[in-house]
Amino acid sequence: MNALLYTLPVIAYFVINKNKSKIVQGDAASFKTWDKYTNQRITNLHPSIRTDVYRAIQELQRKGINVRIASGYRSFKEQNEIFAKVPKVTKAQGGQSYHNYGLAVDVYEIKSGKLYEGNRKEIAAVFKKFGFDWGGDWPTFKDYPHFQKTVKGGWRELLKKQKAGKLKNGYVII
Ligand SMILES: [Zn+2]
Numbered sequence: 001m002n003a004l005l006y007t008l009p010v011i012a013y014f015v016i017n018k019n020k021s022k023i024v025q026g027d028a029a030s031f032k033t034w035d036k037y038t039n040q041r042i043t044n045l046h047p048s049i050r051t052d053v054y055r056a057i058q059e060l061q062r063k064g065i066n067v068r069i070a071s072g073y074r075s076f077k078e079q080n081e082i083f084a085k086v087p088k089v090t091k092a093q094g095g096q097s098y099h100n101y102g103l104a105v106d107v108y109e110i111k112s113g114k115l116y117e118g119n120r121k122e123i124a125a126v127f128k129k130f131g132f133d134w135g136g137d138w139p140t141f142k143d144y145p146h147f148q149k150t151v152k153g154g155w156r157e158l159l160k161k162q163k164a165g166k167l168k169n170g171y172v173i174i
Contacts (some may be wrong), residue, residue, distance in 0.1 A: 028043050041073075043071050095159045096155050108145055
């Protein structure tokens with residue numbers, strides 16, 4: 001009887017969470033950049049971009065440019081919290097940002113422990129080489145730290161798939 005009492009909540013927990021989009025992280029030990037925060041943040045990204053983000057950061061590192069991922073994957077809830085901020089910092093609500101699918105990173109160069117803006121173009125060139133689109137190229141709202149792997153149909157398509165449960169390890173199948 002006791003065993004059953006302990007077992008039932010566990011079973012209930014797994015049944016309830018089975019269909020939730022709980023993401024399965026990568027292993028931070030496989031991403032060794034100069035920066036532990038960056039290593040950790042790579043593990044949350046969509047599996048299809050982890051290696052390219054890692055390689056881009058490594059290549060920059062070899063050029064003497066140390067970038068940190070300030071923001072990578074964000075849950076819908078976290079996105080809505082940012083959306084609600086005054087003054088406005090984003091136009092995207094939960095589900096409307098590539099970050100919500102782990103397909104975007106915001107990166108900043110750190111030089112002598114401080115933010116450095118001087119190498120934006122070099123950083124963009126390396127990320128573009130690995131197939132990322134740069135927020136600095138957007139015609140209206142320029143988002144210089146932002147890089148994403150653009151998908152056909154954009155966030156609407158990603159959201160549709162998320163809602164339909166087209167997921168693997170919690171990430172939308174692309
Ligand atoms: Zn961004």
